[in-house]
Amino acid sequence: MRDARADIRRPLGARLWLSGGWLTLLVLGALLAPLLAPHDPLAQDLFAGRLPPFWQDGAQRGYPLGTDSLGRDVLSRMLYGARLALVVALVAGTLTCLIGATLGLIAGYYRGWADIIISRIVDIWMAFPPVLFAILLIAVLGTGLTSIIIAIVVIDWTRFARVVRAEAMTQSAMDYVASAQVSGRGHFSTMLTEILPNVLPTILALLTLEMGIAVIVEAILSFVNLSISTDSPTWGGMIAEGRTSVHQAWWVLVFPLIALFLTVLSFSQLGEGLKDRFDPVLR
Amino acid sequence: MSAQLSVRDLSITLQNGVRILRNVSLEVGAGRVHGLVGESGAGKSMIGKAILGTLPHAMNVTGGQICFGDVDLMAMAPKARRTWIGANAALIPQDPLTALNPSKRIGPQITRRLVDILGWAKTNAKARALDLLAEVQITDPARVMRSYPHELSGGMRQRILIASAFAAEPKLIIADEPTTALDVTVQKQILKLIAQMQAEHGTALLFVTHDLGVVSKVCDTMSVLYAGKVLENAQMRRFFTHPIHPYSRALLAATPTYSNPTGSLAQVPQKVIDGVEQDIRHHDIRNHI
Numbered sequence A: 001m002r003d004a005r006a007d008i009r010r011p012l013g014a015r016l017w018l019s020g021g022w023l024t025l026l027v028l029g030a031l032l033a034p035l036l037a038p039h040d041p042l043a044q045d046l047f048a049g050r051l052p053p054f055w056q057d058g059a060q061r062g063y064p065l066g067t068d069s070l071g072r073d074v075l076s077r078m079l080y081g082a083r084l085a086l087v088v089a090l091v092a093g094t095l096t097c098l099i100g101a102t103l104g105l106i107a108g109y110y111r112g113w114a115d116i117i118i119s120r121i122v123d124i125w126m127a128f129p130p131v132l133f134a135i136l137l138i139a140v141l142g143t144g145l146t147s148i149i150i151a152i153v154v155i156d157w158t159r160f161a162r163v164v165r166a167e168a169m170t171q172s173a174m175d176y177v178a179s180a181q182v183s184g185r186g187h188f189s190t191m192l193t194e195i196l197p198n199v200l201p202t203i204l205a206l207l208t209l210e211m212g213i214a215v216i217v218e219a220i221l222s223f224v225n226l227s228i229s230t231d232s233p234t235w236g237g238m239i240a241e242g243r244t245s246v247h248q249a250w251w252v253l254v255f256p257l258i259a260l261f262l263t264v265l266s267f268s269q270l271g272e273g274l275k276d277r278f279d280p281v282l283r
Numbered sequence B: 001m002s003a004q005l006s007v008r009d010l011s012i013t014l015q016n017g018v019r020i021l022r023n024v025s026l027e028v029g030a031g032r033v034h035g036l037v038g039e040s041g042a043g044k045s046m047i048g049k050a051i052l053g054t055l056p057h058a059m060n061v062t063g064g065q066i067c068f069g070d071v072d073l074m075a076m077a078p079k080a081r082r083t084w085i086g087a088n089a090a091l092i093p094q095d096p097l098t099a100l101n102p103s104k105r106i107g108p109q110i111t112r113r114l115v116d117i118l119g120w121a122k123t124n125a126k127a128r129a130l131d132l133l134a135e136v137q138i139t140d141p142a143r144v145m146r147s148y149p150h151e152l153s154g155g156m157r158q159r160i161l162i163a164s165a166f167a168a169e170p171k172l173i174i175a176d177e178p179t180t181a182l183d184v185t186v187q188k189q190i191l192k193l194i195a196q197m198q199a200e201h202g203t204a205l206l207f208v209t210h211d212l213g214v215v216s217k218v219c220d221t222m223s224v225l226y227a228g229k230v231l232e233n234a235q236m237r238r239f240f241t242h243p244i245h246p247y248s249r250a251l252l253a254a255t256p257t258y259s260n261p262t263g264s265l266a267q268v269p270q271k272v273i274d275g276v277e278q279d280i281r282h283h284d285i286r287n288h289i
């Protein structure tokens, strides 16, 4: 009895290469911002205001992506903005995932009271409009990096809880779980060693998606001036400022917008790609 | 005959009050094969799950007794019961696809049972697993041990599950329609394998099926289940010559045989079904062992 299915190996998809590539670039840019940035991101130079990007007439050397109306270098600001975006993505994404996935796993595997309580809380939570909820939270907590992260975690853990609960329930109903249970294994151990590995691809996809969402939320909050202090450069803040002068200096708006778009897209595509790759059945 | 497993008046009810099993009684003799036949949805799988203690969350045992040898399973605490059942009983499931953990290699899934149940060392367990895989006629056990379930065919997976069920030398194995998900030629091989393993290991076997032909080949005793109720418990030979319950007779008439191949076209008459439904309402029990 032989079976050829074992010999199939799939190459890394273009999706993983492209999204992984952009995110690697971003991480490097963020880490090496002090070395790479041609200027101090906060330094104003009123004589160099609204310089266009390098390929247009009137561009100046040293300002490859142009400057904003206060003469601050767009590229430098974007690099430092990437730091903030990534910190928010990593910390908020991971915390959201840990809290939501844990509760979802417990509800889906143990069912009973744990499930009733967790599911009710999730239902009630989801009845709040998220953006309003976020703005309200920041208003209470005050602006700042920590507040943003807390706001994202508080709002979004339900996304993980719901999906992971459903997935854990499906897995729990399968015979392999029953056979682990009747091997005399405890429930907690069964949950961690049998269920979790099979839910992990979904959790991973959600995690990267959540990182993208965290970047967007941070940008939205910066856009409405509720993020970190107005001094430190953020993509959302740059977009907000660029909006007012979009007719005179489109680049102040467009470059951070592209970076934001690519980053969010890459996170979600990375998640899908990783899910396909790590899902034992699709692999 | 000393009973390895005896189920008495077992009732299972859904949380919403729907009755899944009604006063089910049956016995599996030590080292014997007991057939459990019934149409889809009759509750065959739930009997197995009730014995193993793995009923779905929405179901509760609302009455009856399950005795394993002299041990009353219902009197045990859940955790102790799981441990005890793990050491003494095993399941060959209906669907070999969902019975193996898709994210784990085959090897650890078999050895884990030996480590968990018998407290064996990993290396011993691995050697035993290789022997078992060879015993169920898998040609390259070492390679199969390293494979993931999705890399193997349905027949292979079922062989692995048979090996894993016999691994800890349980006293009772519940085979829940072990061939339903397989094609006809593989079905025959798997049936032969189970019968052979059962005979060699002397394990008591509760064999769930809806195929009377299979029952006649492998079973010593049998029960007919309809809508959660046992209509007839009988010695196998006696059942085929002198079925007692009208439903059993109709069932036999509807089973194709070589001498009467057109039997496949017969149906259980509606009159019989109506009679059975009536009986169930009147809590009629017929026990003929």
Ligand SMILES: Nc1ncnc2c1ncn2[C@@H]1O[C@H](COP(=O)(O)OP(=O)(O)OP(=O)(O)O)[C@@H](O)[C@H]1O
Binding pocket: B014, B020, B038, B039, B040, B041, B042, B043, B044, B045, B046, B047, B056, B058, B094, B177, B210
């Ligand atoms: N998780 C569940 N929740 C509620 N009802 C269930 C559940 N699983 C099964 N049932 C019901 O229990 C009854 C018995 O199901 P069971 O699986 O034991 O049937 P079966 O005789 O094994 O049928 P089959 O030959 O199709 O496997 C059915 O009516 C089914 O609808």
Ligand SMILES: [Mg+2]
Binding pocket: B044, B045, B046, B094, B176, B177
């Ligand atoms: Mg069944």
